[in-house]
């Protein structure tokens with residue numbers, strides 16, 4: 001296991017070799033952060049100090065040193081561009097136009113960068129599972145508990161069912177005079193706190209998933225109808241909202257559209273936060 005001192009030494013080495021000309025206008029702290037699934041490092045300006053965090057998994061000896069160096073180099077490239085530092089900002093976007101890669105390459109980190117990319121691509125997945133089996137197991141437990149909660153909640157009496165939504169879909173299809181059969185099936189979403197939309201389209205699976213709370217009859221039919229119509233029309237005219245809207249208005253869905261959008265803007269957020277908690281509390285009591 002690599003210590004904080006080891007990381008600090010590595011940082012100093014990368015500075016000397018590749019960033020010797022950069023004026024460190026504000027102090028830089030380097031330390032290990034959390035064990036993350038994807039992100040290897042980050043840089044942020046906090047109270048005039050640049051805080052570089054390196055994924056704690058890189059403290060494992062099995063991770064090649066060049067991955068650590070490349071991570072430090074990446075964050076220092078941000079520093080030189082004025083992201084996470086007090087240097088003047090050189091670009092509008094931190095990553096756009098591969099400015100970080102170019103900066104690293106110009107500083108003699110080309111090979112290190114490519115080696116690191118290749119290792120991450122090849123080995124990170126299995127390495128992560130080996131190291132973080134406990135995290136994965138925890139996530140699996142959480143997901144299955146979440147699923148159970150929703151099943152219980154959806155099974156309560158007088159919930160809307162998928163069959164009902166499919167019936168609404170048939171009605172809406174006729175109204176839209178749509179002959180394009182839906183290229184997807186409808187199912188419930190096992191929603192967590194981060195699911196803020198009413199419906200999600202899973203292209204690769206061919207599934208349209210509705211937020212489970214749409215089974216609550218306090219939410220009017222027009223909201224459900226709108227979601228159904230939206231995805232159907234989108235399949236016909238493409239993703240551009242103004243075209244979808246025009247198409248819906250043209251087919252007599254104006255009141256549905258107006259009502260649904262107004263509800264989503266005014267009520268949905270509050271409704272969701274309040275009721276998602278209830279969904280999960282139910283299971284905790286059981």
Ligand SMILES: [Zn+2]
Pocket residue numbers: 074078094095100
């Ligand atoms: Zn970055």
